[in-house]
Amino acid sequence: MPNHAKHTIRSGFSAGLMMAVCSAVAFAVPAQAEPVKGGTLTVGLETDVRGFDPAKGGVYGISGRTVAGAIEEPLLMVDPDRNFQPFLATSWQNSDDGLAWTLKLRKGVKYHDGTDFEASDVAHHFNRILDPKTKARARAFITAIKDAQVIDDHTVQFNLKHPWHGFLPAIAGRDMAGLIESPEQTAAGKQNREPIGTGPYIFQEWRGGDRIIVNKNPDYWDKDKINFDKIVYRILPDPQTRFQSLKAGDVDLIWTDRGNSIRAAEKDKSVTVFAQDGAGSGLFLLNASKPPLDSQVVRQAVRFALNQKAVNKILWKDTKNFAEHPLGIDCGDVAYPFHNMAKAKELVAQYGKPIKLEMIHTTTPRGRELGEIYQQLLKKAGMELVLAPVDQSILVKRVFTNKYMMSGWRVADALDIGPQLFGLSYSKSPYNITRYKSPEMDKLSLGMRTAKDPKTRIKLQCEMAKQINIASNMAFGGANRYYIVMQPNIKGMRGFTMGTAYVWYMWREKG
């Protein structure tokens, strides 16, 4: 494949990028005024960061990416037109057999401690994650990479186990796998709590449970784009508190998923709301190994009884999009079983025996509400649903140890949903938590994983989503849609991915 400085991927990754583009363009501030330098941006985060070391910090959520993205950087970035753009890597080339990617790195980039950014750092980062002894959670997302090899100081080669068109999305993500940390700081055992990267902001202080403070990097390689002198990330877990803090002017920008707050913010002229569609969705698991859910008739009866539209309205106040699949792009007809109570009753009658099911759900108000909605819907269709509220960690344990019948879950937003789809669908995958086994699905999964071009990969992902809808071992619901609410004088919002606003590019308008 020829070298591309800009590699246009029309269909190579399944993120809500197409949707993200549309939303970002629709909502982005047109014709930005000249950025104003200086000042402090205060961001309200939902959770504290667990840590910045891939070996210890788990995986990033939105909060983690919003902080880490200011300090560390990925090799590529994705622009609003869905092109991969140079970032720490300036060019990339795939070998003819698809088993190797060679990347040229940007010269003159330095870490915050003054050391040079080189190919050995990239290789160290990825090889460390790939090493099973490190037990890095991010490894699960890049297992198709065999290793990373240093060619010269500014050239690194990634060797793959098989052709993999999820490679570019994997290295472009602002997550544990994509963001490159300082190897020296990691070796000193300090990266987790005192991160060093090449990013536009330098870590200053982390007061656990309270705030993380970063200062502008005066030697940043692209410093003209950076405006605020300081960013203060405040940890505000309670969504009401977070929203009140914004309204009171204590913070400049927050992320929220609370329908009431979003609707209130949309009517409030004193704040600005940005909405961004993403990939991923809610998921409802139907354990195909537990009778009577081992019957496709029963699973389909459940699917037709469920009503995603009603759930979106009641639980989310219509702040989420309808999801026929989690890919965030147009797949055409994916045989989504839209709510049809008559059909559900027909299938229950066809099954011919009493249907008694159990659903585990979290003890949160939302979890309970979801359980009650489903209980009512299934009752109408002639099925009995017993609710079993459990703690979040118990829910996860029961799903993984196959001690559940039905449960809520999610498909996380990602630049490429392929790995998750594979994990959930391939019969030998340890993440096949619905225990649904199908030779056809296995063939699709393996074909998707090793697809020779991005278009085929996406096509097969769509087909997998369709087969899931037909098999009804999982129900997609509530596509990810992110809401950033901010003070109206904060400018520079650009289209973002995976719910993570690029706060490091923003500025405060004068006046």
Next chain:
Amino acid sequence: MRYLVGRFGHLITVLFLVTVLTFLLVNVLPGDIAYDIAGLDASEAEVQAIREDLGLERPFVIRYFDWLSGVLVGDWGISYRTGEPVTEAILTRFPVSLELMIVTQLIAVLLAVPLGVISALRANSKVDRVVTVTGFFFLSVPAFMMAIILIYIFGLWLNWLPVTGYESISEGLWTNVRTFILPALSIALAEWTLLTRVLRADMIGVLQEDYISMARAKGMPMARILWVHAMRPSSFSLITLLGLQVGNLIGGSIIIESIFALPGVGRLLITAIYTRDFMVIQGCVTFIALGYVVINFGVDMCYALLDPRVRTARAHG
């Protein structure tokens, strides 16, 4: 001295029992931190690896004594979730809880003492009834509700005070204190009522004593009688209650810390409970128990200061 040794022994016994009970309860709770650390996308093998890494497979007794031996040398373990040393996690957050505690009690005492004295002096009068009714009104409003009301009035409507967050004293004294006004008021507006009631009850009794009547007969000013002669013997219940309230606030202001996003010990504890971060739970509970016992020890010492008869009785064993 014998008294002090006895009290110290009592302190150690209580602490030991609290730590054993907590360790036991936390370990029998359903839930598994390994799953929380591993996340939704982890396999069972990864979860098991985390459990082995954290030593969760070892017997409960071995884990307890392992932890206890560390505590005795100042090593309270590491947070399973963040890798932060537990002592560091608690000690960085304790000043916030301590400051909240102090400001809250200061407000409560500043309200309770004068109102308690007035109520006692004018027992069953209109003033007394107004104080009582007002007090019960504030007592009946839960702290979280009071917090929301105060946020709305002073934070959003008047915009006088910050709604959330903590600013350290290095940012400026007033900047620091103003972050505690609303949280402290949320709690103090209920607490002052209890303090007022006990002070009122004790003082009414004291004001009926013969020596008070004598002082009045001798023409001593009322203010002097109240604040010099009546206040001290009326303070025992007040101080006892104050001690209990202070101890309660060390980790008990969880809701207020959550609403106002104060990074105190209470918030640390509740996060640890949700995530089954055993080491942090254990550390927080031990710390809170220690605080409670120390504070009540201090209350006992106050009795001796206030009442010389207590000192004499103790001296004679």
